[in-house]
Amino acid sequence: MAEQFVGKASEFKDGDRQIVRIGEHEIGIFRHEGEFYAYSNFCLHQGGPACEGLTIARVEERLRPDKTSMGLHFTNDMNFVCPWHGYEYDMKTGEHVSNRKLKLRKYEVITKGNDVYVVA
Amino acid sequence: MDLISDRGRRVQVEELNTTKLLAHAAKQTRDRKFDDVLIVDVDAHHYENENFGEILPFMENEVLKQLALAARSKGGRGSVLPSVPGYQDMGGRVTRYPLRSSEKTDPSRLRDAQLGERWMDALGVDYSCLFPTGLLNVGLHPQKEMEFELCWAYNRWVTEVALPQTNGRMFTQLCLPFGDPEGTLRCVETFGHRKGVGGWMVTTVRPKMPVYDNAYMKTYRAIEERGQTLAFHSGPSWGDHTFQSCNRFISAHALGFSWYNILHLTNWVVNGMNERFPKLPVLWIEAGLAWIPFVMQRLDHEFMLRPSECPLLKRKPSEYMREMFYSSQPMEIQDMDALECTFRMIDAENSLLYASDYPHWDFDLPSTIWDLPFLNDRARHNILGGTAHKLFKLPPRNEAQKQNLIKYGNYVEC
Numbered sequence: 001m002a003e004q005f006v007g008k009a010s011e012f013k014d015g016d017r018q019i020v021r022i023g024e025h026e027i028g029i030f031r032h033e034g035e036f037y038a039y040s041n042f043c044l045h046q047g048g049p050a051c052e053g054l055t056i057a058r059v060e061e062r063l064r065p066d067k068t069s070m071g072l073h074f075t076n077d078m079n080f081v082c083p084w085h086g087y088e089y090d091m092k093t094g095e096h097v098s099n100r101k102l103k104l105r106k107y108e109v110i111t112k113g114n115d116v117y118v119v120a
Numbered sequence: 121m122d123l124i125s126d127r128g129r130r131v132q133v134e135e136l137n138t139t140k141l142l143a144h145a146a147k148q149t150r151d152r153k154f155d156d157v158l159i160v161d162v163d164a165h166h167y168e169n170e171n172f173g174e175i176l177p178f179m180e181n182e183v184l185k186q187l188a189l190a191a192r193s194k195g196g197r198g199s200v201l202p203s204v205p206g207y208q209d210m211g212g213r214v215t216r217y218p219l220r221s222s223e224k225t226d227p228s229r230l231r232d233a234q235l236g237e238r239w240m241d242a243l244g245v246d247y248s249c250l251f252p253t254g255l256l257n258v259g260l261h262p263q264k265e266m267e268f269e270l271c272w273a274y275n276r277w278v279t280e281v282a283l284p285q286t287n288g289r290m291f292t293q294l295c296l297p298f299g300d301p302e303g304t305l306r307c308v309e310t311f312g313h314r315k316g317v318g319g320w321m322v323t324t325v326r327p328k329m330p331v332y333d334n335a336y337m338k339t340y341r342a343i344e345e346r347g348q349t350l351a352f353h354s355g356p357s358w359g360d361h362t363f364q365s366c367n368r369f370i371s372a373h374a375l376g377f378s379w380y381n382i383l384h385l386t387n388w389v390v391n392g393m394n395e396r397f398p399k400l401p402v403l404w405i406e407a408g409l410a411w412i413p414f415v416m417q418r419l420d421h422e423f424m425l426r427p428s429e430c431p432l433l434k435r436k437p438s439e440y441m442r443e444m445f446y447s448s449q450p451m452e453i454q455d456m457d458a459l460e461c462t463f464r465m466i467d468a469e470n471s472l473l474y475a476s477d478y479p480h481w482d483f484d485l486p487s488t489i490w491d492l493p494f495l496n497d498r499a500r501h502n503i504l505g506g507t508a509h510k511l512f513k514l515p516p517r518n519e520a521q522k523q524n525l526i527k528y529g530n531y532v533e534c
Contacts, residue, residue, distance in 0.1 A: 046485050047144045054133075054213050056125045074127060083141065083215040085482060 006116040022120040027107050032091050038107035038118045039094045048084030055080045123212050136219035142242035148487045154244030156520035160508035161248040163405050163447045163475035166232040168252040178273035202260040204359045207369045214481045230285040239478050247514045250290045256355045259326035268303035271295040275311050283316040293319040293351045301335035308342045318512040319349030324380035325357045331384050332391035344400040351403035354381045381407035392432025394440040405447040413465045442467045447475035449484040460494045469499040473508050498528045506530030
């Protein structure tokens, strides 16, 4: 297993991302709500750069108890979206939001002092 | 630059660079040795409205030209083409839409040609058929004379300005102003001999389109005699009364693209057009594939019960359908068994033509064909380019491509 330096934690602001390569691995590292998340940058659909697109809150449709719709709303859960076709992944799990069985490979992120590394 | 994310939040992204965006596609091209395979993309697009400043002056009628130019002038509040609502960019999620204007190109050469080369090289595409985007709605224009003028001007611009700047990498199936049958024939007779014209395209989003009308028979004959293709390019039309019950774009989009081709193909087959013009290659574009087995089964069933309504048919409708051509995109690839059945039913090895639809949001890479587990090598080569090579007479770009065309029985002198 190889460790790749990603950056200084103090310079890695919430909402930032980095793309690093370790051999054949291409990894997107996000910082979201203080935590680091790292996933394969190859979309499960057609291989697009899954981690290089928009980050956007998940959309939900809210229903009243009588099952009438209150319309579409953003939630507080964050997704990232493959810019090629819009495959949308859960920031915290790497799962496709419509089919949780589809899951990007997740990589371990470790911090040593102020240094952030990803392990592949 | 910034992209708008949720609730007005802004996300900073780099300017668009198509080569960088498609770096993973280029890796697929290298890994699969696509340079050795002739790949023809029969349906790709540009945004012709970005060139209206050059296109509209080609309009013939001075009064209509004045209306169009004034509508687009600074301060002009008119619109040249009918527009329909839609969210192709998925609220900015497909970033090449909002970032498109940020991509840098050499101002001394047609921007569309430069962008085309970037994505074609990344995908491993040797040739692409250049189709417009906004003009796909021209069939909704209430003035048939304006429909003719816009198609005429576009056809002149494509053949006189655009194609000569593409180093032979792009060809076209020009727009037919189908609302004007006489104008349609005039386009074929005027532009049919021009370099890069492989065939003709009818936009199928129209309030009424009788493909069987006697008014079109001269045009079909003229295209058949030239050995060119007739393509029907579908699209969505959320404003159509049929789709006004759809409250989400996904619904109108998923149904619309298939629906218009279902409608016009049915009329084409039932009226015996394949019998009338047996040497006319007909293409059905951008409707996906799943609809084809459905229509085959429906028409075959009713044909057995009501043969008196389609006496020109000597065989089942599905047999005629199997002899026409279909573009592959957007290929429904969710259920591999169903897809394999579809390929068998349409004789994909001989009837299917690879299409990317790039840069639109649901484009398909050549790997979507290449990686299908149920295809043999001949089918892969035929679908990606061999069949299109025969239809459009596009020469191989290197010796390896030529040898593969020969190996799989597709090679023709171009």
